Amino acid sequence: xxxxxxxxxxxxxxxxxxxxxxxxxxxxxxxxxxxxxxxxxxxxxxxxxxxxxxxxxxxxxxxxxxxxxxxxxxxxxxxxxxxxxxxxxxxxxxxxxxxxxxxxxxxxxxxxxxxxxxxxxxxxxxxxxxxxxxxxxxxxxxxxxxxxxxxxxxxxxxxxxxxxxxxxxxxxxxxxxxxxxxxxxxxxxxxxxxxxxxxxxxxxxxxxxxxxxxxxxxxxxxxxxxxxxxxxxxxxxxxxxxxxxxxxxxxxxxxxxxxxxxxxxxxxxxxxxxxxxxxxxxxxxxxxxxxxxxxxxxxxxxxxxxxxxxxxxxxxxx
Amino acid sequence: xxxxxxxxxxxxxxxxxxxxxxxxxxxxxxxxxxxxxxxxxxxxxxxxxxxxxxxxxxxxxxxxxxxxxxxxxxxxxxxxxxxxxxxxxxxxxxxxxxxxxxxxxxxxxxxxxxxxxxxxxxxxxxxxxxxxxxxxxxxxxxxxxxxxxxxxxxxxxxxxxxxxxxxxxxxxxxxxxxxxxxxxxxxxxxxxxxxxxxxxxxxxxxxxxxxxxxxxxxxxxxxxxxxxxxxxxxxxxxxxxxxxxxxxxxxxxxxxxxxxxxxxxxxxxxxxxxxxxxxxxxxxxxxxxxxxxxxx
Amino acid sequence: xxxxxxxxxxxxxxxxxxxxxxxxxxxxxxxxxxxxxxxxxxxxxxxxxxxxxxxxxxxxxxxxxxxxxxxxxxxxxxxxxxxxxxxxxxxxxxxxxxxxxxxxxxxxxxxxxxxxxxxxxxxxxxxxxxxxxxxxxxxxxxxxxxxxxxxxxxxxxxxxxxxxxxxxxxxxxxxxxxxxxxxxxxxxxxxxxxxxxxxxxxxxxxxxxxxxxxxxxxxxxxxxxxxxxxxxxxxxxxxxxxxxxxxxxxxxxxxxxxxxxxxxxxxxxxxxxxxxxxxxxxxxxxxxxxxxxxxxxxxxxxxxxxxxxxxxxxxx
Numbered sequence: 001x002x003x004x005x006x007x008x009x010x011x012x013x014x015x016x017x018x019x020x021x022x023x024x025x026x027x028x029x030x031x032x033x034x035x036x037x038x039x040x041x042x043x044x045x046x047x048x049x050x051x052x053x054x055x056x057x058x059x060x061x062x063x064x065x066x067x068x069x070x071x072x073x074x075x076x077x078x079x080x081x082x083x084x085x086x087x088x089x090x091x092x093x094x095x096x097x098x099x100x101x102x103x104x105x106x107x108x109x110x111x112x113x114x115x116x117x118x119x120x121x122x123x124x125x126x127x128x129x130x131x132x133x134x135x136x137x138x139x140x141x142x143x144x145x146x147x148x149x150x151x152x153x154x155x156x157x158x159x160x161x162x163x164x165x166x167x168x169x170x171x172x173x174x175x176x177x178x179x180x181x182x183x184x185x186x187x188x189x190x191x192x193x194x195x196x197x198x199x200x201x202x203x204x205x206x207x208x209x210x211x212x213x214x215x216x217x218x219x220x221x222x223x224x225x226x227x228x229x230x231x232x233x234x235x236x237x238x239x240x241x242x243x244x245x246x247x248x249x250x251x252x253x254x255x256x257x258x259x260x261x262x263x264x265x266x267x268x269x270x271x272x273x274x275x276x277x278x279x280x281x282x283x284x285x286x287x288x289x290x291x292x293x294x295x296x297x298x299x300x301x302x303x304x305x306x307x308x309x310x311x312x313x314x315x316x317x318x
Numbered sequence: 319x320x321x322x323x324x325x326x327x328x329x330x331x332x333x334x335x336x337x338x339x340x341x342x343x344x345x346x347x348x349x350x351x352x353x354x355x356x357x358x359x360x361x362x363x364x365x366x367x368x369x370x371x372x373x374x375x376x377x378x379x380x381x382x383x384x385x386x387x388x389x390x391x392x393x394x395x396x397x398x399x400x401x402x403x404x405x406x407x408x409x410x411x412x413x414x415x416x417x418x419x420x421x422x423x424x425x426x427x428x429x430x431x432x433x434x435x436x437x438x439x440x441x442x443x444x445x446x447x448x449x450x451x452x453x454x455x456x457x458x459x460x461x462x463x464x465x466x467x468x469x470x471x472x473x474x475x476x477x478x479x480x481x482x483x484x485x486x487x488x489x490x491x492x493x494x495x496x497x498x499x500x501x502x503x504x505x506x507x508x509x510x511x512x513x514x515x516x517x518x519x520x521x522x523x524x525x526x527x528x529x530x531x532x533x534x535x536x537x538x539x540x541x542x543x544x545x546x547x548x549x550x551x552x553x554x555x556x557x558x559x560x561x562x563x564x565x566x567x568x569x570x571x572x573x574x575x576x577x578x579x580x581x582x583x584x585x586x587x588x589x590x591x592x593x594x595x596x597x598x599x600x601x602x603x604x605x606x607x608x609x610x611x612x613x614x
Numbered sequence: 615x616x617x618x619x620x621x622x623x624x625x626x627x628x629x630x631x632x633x634x635x636x637x638x639x640x641x642x643x644x645x646x647x648x649x650x651x652x653x654x655x656x657x658x659x660x661x662x663x664x665x666x667x668x669x670x671x672x673x674x675x676x677x678x679x680x681x682x683x684x685x686x687x688x689x690x691x692x693x694x695x696x697x698x699x700x701x702x703x704x705x706x707x708x709x710x711x712x713x714x715x716x717x718x719x720x721x722x723x724x725x726x727x728x729x730x731x732x733x734x735x736x737x738x739x740x741x742x743x744x745x746x747x748x749x750x751x752x753x754x755x756x757x758x759x760x761x762x763x764x765x766x767x768x769x770x771x772x773x774x775x776x777x778x779x780x781x782x783x784x785x786x787x788x789x790x791x792x793x794x795x796x797x798x799x800x801x802x803x804x805x806x807x808x809x810x811x812x813x814x815x816x817x818x819x820x821x822x823x824x825x826x827x828x829x830x831x832x833x834x835x836x837x838x839x840x841x842x843x844x845x846x847x848x849x850x851x852x853x854x855x856x857x858x859x860x861x862x863x864x865x866x867x868x869x870x871x872x873x874x875x876x877x878x879x880x881x882x883x884x885x886x887x888x889x890x891x892x893x894x895x896x897x898x899x900x901x902x903x904x905x906x907x908x909x910x911x912x913x914x915x916x917x918x919x920x921x922x923x924x925x926x927x928x929x930x
């Protein structure tokens with residue numbers, strides 16, 4: 001449904017754009033209907049940039065992003081509005097996502113313009129109430145309040161309801177859980193699971209591997225703008241092939257297993273791309289290698305032959 | 319510019335803020351006194367033509383007479399009624415302030431919003447333009463303009479002031495816009511298909527309304543001051559009357575040496591009082607909108 | 615020696631009344647022990663940490679005592695605490711790493727910081743370098759500006775500074791929250807290292823992330839709405855959580871390996887009570903599946919197994 005075809009984003013920095021910063025380098029993956037794909041990366045990995053590119057908040061410099069085969073960069077005016085009826089997003093900070101001087105219903109009224117021709121008020125109100133009901137909220141309880149009068153969890157749910165209001169088929173969920181309390185996180189996450197069952201395609205952007213493992217069918221590991229591993233969640237997490245993935249999994253604090261004692265004790269980061277991020281991949285070298293069916297790894301040397309950093313160096317730059 | 323720092327309501331503030339603002343405004347001595355002063359002068363200016371109808375520059379009285387019951391502010395060396403000049407001068411001073419300040423505000427706000435919202439190359443170009451206008455030597459430019467326009471009125475003066483005093487406002491607004499642009503509700507508006515101008519005026523500007531208000535007050539006051547200064551050195555309008563022109567004339571006709579203090583003291587005091595009050599009002603407003611300044 | 619806190623109550627003054635952020639907390643931390651203090655936002659854990667060092671002027675100490683190494687700390691008096699602050703009890707405040715002055719090189723900032731605490735920085739020069747090396751930071755970090763360091767590096771710099779004077783008690787307030795998972799591990803392990811090397815005698819790690827605490831803490835204390843719910847050695851708490859809140863909390867955490875398709879986790883319905891006017895009795899009872907009339911009286915925090923204390927009537 002939504003596909004990134006070697007999409008890249010390069011920023012010009014410095015006075016009059018003399019320097020270059022590559023935020024995303026040839027990201028290549030797709031999300032189908034009815035599946036949750038996790039985009040996992042640490043800060044600076046480019047995951048938020050990809051989310052924003054999909055939402056047309058920033059432009060794509062290289063490659064393209066397509067929805068049902070159509071390049072989204074070309075969309076303008078009515079075509080762009082049609083896109084937003086189908087593709088929506090929810091962001092990380094619920095309190096920043098609401099304009100503090102307006103009531104909560106403002107975020108819904110902003111959407112009315114997307115519907116083109118006018119729509120009767122009660123028809124609209126009914127639609128909003130239904131969307132809120134589907135996330136477990138009651139319109140009469142929340143719409144007339146100001147954002148600061150509701151909790152983070154409630155606000156995130158309102159934002160999800162907003163994202164579902166029209167004919168949404170694809171949702172970009174950018175770290176939507178990280179600012180919520182532990183007891184509300186799981187409810188919002190379960191909500192995503194229900195949406196998936198209704199046929200939505202969801203890109204779940206996160207840095208938290210446990211959440212990704214819980215909710216997603218497929219996982220994509222991003223490092224410094226590059227996809228280093230992707231595939232079914234069970235495969236990527238159960239049999240991580242890329243040294244970076246292994247390092248990440250080794251660092252996750254688990255609840256019944258101490259660090260360094262489990263089957264996968266943190267292996268040193270031996271990523272060959274570590275020092276050559278600014279250089280483009282050698283010509284003729286495939287971007288990703290299919291190690292198992294559907295399980296792709298972006299590493300020239302699959303089994304740790306690549307010279308890499310020692311453990312101590314990793315600590316110094318962490 | 320520290321007076322204008324930090325006006326943006328944080329996520330979590332309500333519009334009960336409006337009530338809070340009203341409460342503090344009514345209790346701020348700075349604001350109440352300065353507003354009273356400005357209001358008094360405004361009333362005088364408005365009532366001017368009623369109290370003293372006719373041409374303020376007409377020769378009506380004894381030459382160089384001190385203030386008396388008939389001529390409250392005395393007369394000039396040419397027998398003109400200083401009080402009448404004062405009243406009409408107030409009117410044109412406010413008019414220049416409004417027009418000049420208004421033009422500067424319009425340009426500054428537009429440039430600031432566009433540069434802050436768009437960023438990138440648009441921002442770079444607008445920055446360049448802002449900087450160029452900022453460093454143009456306005457006096458030199460004004461000399462050229464005066465040579466060009468032999469007969470000048472308030473309109474030209476206001477236009478000149480408006481076109482040269484907007485850069486700092488543009489800078490300030492650009493900075494605030496940048497900061498607000500980073501908030502996620504702007505992104506949310508964009509992915510709701512809201513066009514750019516509506517995002518700027520519907521989402522961003524209302525969040526900096528206090529900032530915009532204070533910017534305008536400063537531009538207004540600044541405009542008055544610049545106009546008075548220009549008038550005083552003879553680069554002002556060639557006809558009409560203003561407070562600055564009164565002072566220019568008084569110096570040109572040796573009022574200081576002749577002891578005709580009533581000719582230049584009233585306009586000087588008026589300009590100082592008006593501009594000073596506007597700035598004090600600004601400080602008072604800043605204390606309200608920026609609660610951290612209130613903590614003592 | 616260690617820390618003994620008895621019935622500590624700390625309220626915040628607000629226009630609307632007193633927010634009872636901390637309402638009767640009693641616990642002890644032995645020497646050499648790392649205690650984890652966990653709970654959701656608003657439970658009072660940060661207030662607890664900050665009240666032990668008294669740097670927040672809005673706090674009002676209402677009752678209870680704090681004894682560290684046999685000395686009763688004057689936590690009601692901000693000025694009196696100055697003598698002990700950073701020397702006997704030290705804190706790594708939340709957001710510390712974002713509070714580094716961007717216009718100062720790290721070395722200069724540390725010197726100024728030490729001077730402000732009444733310590734001549736030359737005396738600690740060598741020790742500082744030794745400790746920086748110990749946590750894996752190279753010496754040239756002192757010559758860099760904060761912006762040149764990564765989050766994990768900045769956090770480790772802050773940790774070294776906070777423990778330079780070898781405090782008896784260190785409070786670490788949400789020091790891993792803003793970091794990436796690999797940095798989190800490095801920082802958490804550094805905490806343990808400080809304890810092992812003897813820089814710090816006892817430690818309280820305040821965070822909402824229970825899984826990090828499982829990795830490094832010897833004991834775990836769970837707080838809810840200003841009071842202690844449960845406290846036990848870490849393994850014991852994870853094996854046999856007794857308080858309903860603890861059990862619901864742990865079961866709502868998506869542990870690695872659990873998948874939505876296989877086992878749908880449940881959250882805790884409802885929300886924590888407002889601390890402006892907290893309900894009488896057990897504060898969890900509005901959300902607790904086991905609550906009944908008995909819970910309208912506050913259950914005492916009692917030991918029900920060796921070193922394992924709970925505040926719940928339903929746990930015999």
